[in-house]
């Protein structure tokens with residue numbers, strides 16, 4: 001029997017219009033463009049201002065963009081995997097609401113939660129369904145309204161995050177393209193350094209949790225940075241080695257966009273020149289599971305069928321990993 005691979009056949013996005021600049025942030029907290037640019041590499045981030053619109057709205061907009069671009073009808077979609085750390089509700093899942101808003105009536109859907117590594121985990125999951133042979137068109141929707149869990153009085157975290165949504169179509173192929181190899185890892189050592197303290201079953205919402213700002217993202221930046229720098233580079237190098245790839249063989253590194261210094265360190269360990277690294281953190285900040293597809297969308301016109309691409313990410317949990325894929329189409 002011919003081997004079936006899962007290949008990305010389209011990438012859509014939704015970006016809110018409002019741009020929160022470093023200049024504006026420096027009027028809200030004691031920070032500066034100089035500090036944020038030199039320590040993280042972010043100039044501005046997008047914020048969804050509408051109070052009545054949430055992750056499912058952004059995700060639905062991204063899916064509509066994807067379906068428009070690919071000419072696929074909503075009813076043709078078999079399955080939707082939604083990655084988010086900012087679901088509309090704790091339950092039911094955001095993916096189901098995205099399906100409803102877009103009219104993907106024949107799809108089943110669930111949310112997959114792996115923080116900043118969500119897209120990698122969803123891509124591997126989609127690939128397994130595709131290889132099993134029944135589902136032919138799977139959408140991965142990554143939608144993050146990070147502004148609702150960001151404390152804009154905390155200078156340590158408020159410059160870092162932005163809102164965005166992306167949608168990726170995954171289909172079967174018998175060609176030697178698509179997802180070729182993956183490494184996925186997780187380790188609970190990171191829980192204490194990066195989490196949201198309240199709102200879950202351990203610490204449900206209360207007057208005290210609200211008064212103490214426990215529904216915002218909490219991060220101890222330095223330890224997270226230390227692990228991220230090591231682990232993201234480790235898996236990126238490991239996936240190169242076990243597929244006999246040198247820097248010359250790789251067309252692009254698509255790294256999670258949390259900190260320019262982490263991206264640079266990963267590229268250095270892979271011995272990749274900067275022109276092979278997709279970087280847009282300056283414009284959007286860290287949009288959690290949406291950063292990688294957002295890069296793929298932005299660089300889509302430069303990608304060629306068969307290009308060797310390494311995707312790598314690191315996030316809360318900790319969760320991290322690397323994918324090796326061969327790009328599936330010319331735009």
Ligand code: UT7
Pocket residue numbers: 030031032035036039040116155156157159220221222224225228257258259262286288314315316
């Ligand atoms: O995507 C999920 C995974 N997350 C990550 O990968 C993030 C990893 N961590 C990081 O990227 C970095 O640790 C941060 C960008 C979060 C922070 O950068 P840092 O170089 O590690 O700074 P720091 O936390 O060690 O703080 C250094 C100093 C402190 O001042 P003192 O105590 O030395 O006087 C902070 O108070 O910088 C201060 N500082 C700021 N100053 C101006 C922290 N935030 C700011 C700020 N503006 N926004």
